[in-house]
Amino acid sequence: MTAGMHKTDEQLYLLMKKGNAQAFAELYERREPALYRYALHMTGSASSAEEVAQEVFVQLMAPNTRFDETRGSLEGWMYGVARNLVRTQRRKAGSPVPASSETNEPSFRHDILGGMIEGETLAALKIAVSELPPAYREAVVLCDLEERNYDEAARLVGCPVGTIRSRLHRARGLLAAKLKRLNAPLCAAAR
Amino acid sequence: MNELDESLKALRAEARGLRSSPESRDFLMARFEARNRTRSTPKWFWSFAAVAAALVAGVVAIPHKTPVAPAVEVASDSSDAAADPDSEGFIAVPYVPPLATGEMLRVVHTELNPAELASLGVNVDPTLTAQLPADLLLGEDGMPRAVRVADTSSESGGS
Numbered sequence: 001m002t003a004g005m006h007k008t009d010e011q012l013y014l015l016m017k018k019g020n021a022q023a024f025a026e027l028y029e030r031r032e033p034a035l036y037r038y039a040l041h042m043t044g045s046a047s048s049a050e051e052v053a054q055e056v057f058v059q060l061m062a063p064n065t066r067f068d069e070t071r072g073s074l075e076g077w078m079y080g081v082a083r084n085l086v087r088t089q090r091r092k093a094g095s096p097v098p099a100s101s102e103t104n105e106p107s108f109r110h111d112i113l114g115g116m117i118e119g120e121t122l123a124a125l126k127i128a129v130s131e132l133p134p135a136y137r138e139a140v141v142l143c144d145l146e147e148r149n150y151d152e153a154a155r156l157v158g159c160p161v162g163t164i165r166s167r168l169h170r171a172r173g174l175l176a177a178k179l180k181r182l183n184a185p186l187c188a189a190a191r
Numbered sequence: 192m193n194e195l196d197e198s199l200k201a202l203r204a205e206a207r208g209l210r211s212s213p214e215s216r217d218f219l220m221a222r223f224e225a226r227n228r229t230r231s232t233p234k235w236f237w238s239f240a241a242v243a244a245a246l247v248a249g250v251v252a253i254p255h256k257t258p259v260a261p262a263v264e265v266a267s268d269s270s271d272a273a274a275d276p277d278s279e280g281f282i283a284v285p286y287v288p289p290l291a292t293g294e295m296l297r298v299v300h301t302e303l304n305p306a307e308l309a310s311l312g313v314n315v316d317p318t319l320t321a322q323l324p325a326d327l328l329l330g331e332d333g334m335p336r337a338v339r340v341a342d343t344s345s346e347s348g349g350s
Binding site: 016033126175179 | 194203205206211219220227
């Protein structure tokens with residue numbers, strides 16, 4: 001697609017509101033994967049992530065959509081909806097779901113002697129991320145996993161850049177400590 | 192921290208291609224299409240339709256044929272006039288239900304244009320554009336049973 005043909009999210013939104021299915025499909029292709037990954041990292045559940053991503057678009061096409069272009073970007077609105085849905089799911093679930101619970105990943109704790117250290121470290125990281133406080137987890141997901149810069153992350157979360165920066169700093173410290181703790185038995189087994 | 196960065200990088204790579212199932216996309220597209228079908232008539236259409244209907248009703252309510260002498264008289268209390276409308280210079284209107292015995296008839300003086308007269312079975316010069324005075328023989332149901340182009344010279348009132 002050339003730059004001239006590229007439509008903004010907001011333009012696509014206006015077109016889809018007029019019934020343009022192609023605009024809706026384009027918006028979906030553009031935004032759904034990141035929303036799904038965001039929800040996946042935040043909930044640790046593939047089915048919940050799919051539910052969240054789908055619901056964002058259901059709300060987007062609803063006749064009473066409360067998106068207001070003057071108050072922010074469409075992407076920010078979508079992440080806002082996704083964040084609320086994740087929060088609702090978390091409330092329903094009662095406690096955070098371990099990241100590996102539905103991804104067919106072998107459980108880190110039950111497979112210590114099982115295989116490759118790298119894979120185990122990854123599993124340990126998923127667990128560590130899932131155990132972070134939600135606000136810290138969100139900063140890690142957006143900045144480290146989705147490679148958003150601080151400004152973008154702050155815009156999507158709706159908080160000052162400094163807040164994102166400090167949350168991320170704190171989250172990384174917690175992750176490093178958790179990884180060290182979770183990897184300790186693994187290293188001992190490898191020796 | 193280096194180990195953390197490497198792990199985050201690996202996790203990022205692992206999640207890169209992940210997205211919802213095609214079924215989820217299909218569901219949304221179908222829902223979008225269904226929603227569009229139900230709202231294919233926008234709100235303004237109904238407002239427009241209501242205004243148009245009101246206008247049409249208004250136009251219909253305005254009588255096009257101003258009777259020269261409205262509902263002048265009751266013509267006959269027998270069915271003979273309808274049975275033989277030609278008797279008074281009337282021409283029977285084709286394809287109308289027959290009059291019942293004893294049905295009241297009335298004659299209405301009005302003006303009709305050539306096309307309207309032709310539709311009632313009267314042969315008139317199609318080049319004429321002016322409205323012509325005419326008498327309509329109406330049944331109790333208000334339907335014309337016979338028509339007579341009134342002679343302007345004898346347009347003094349009754350039939």
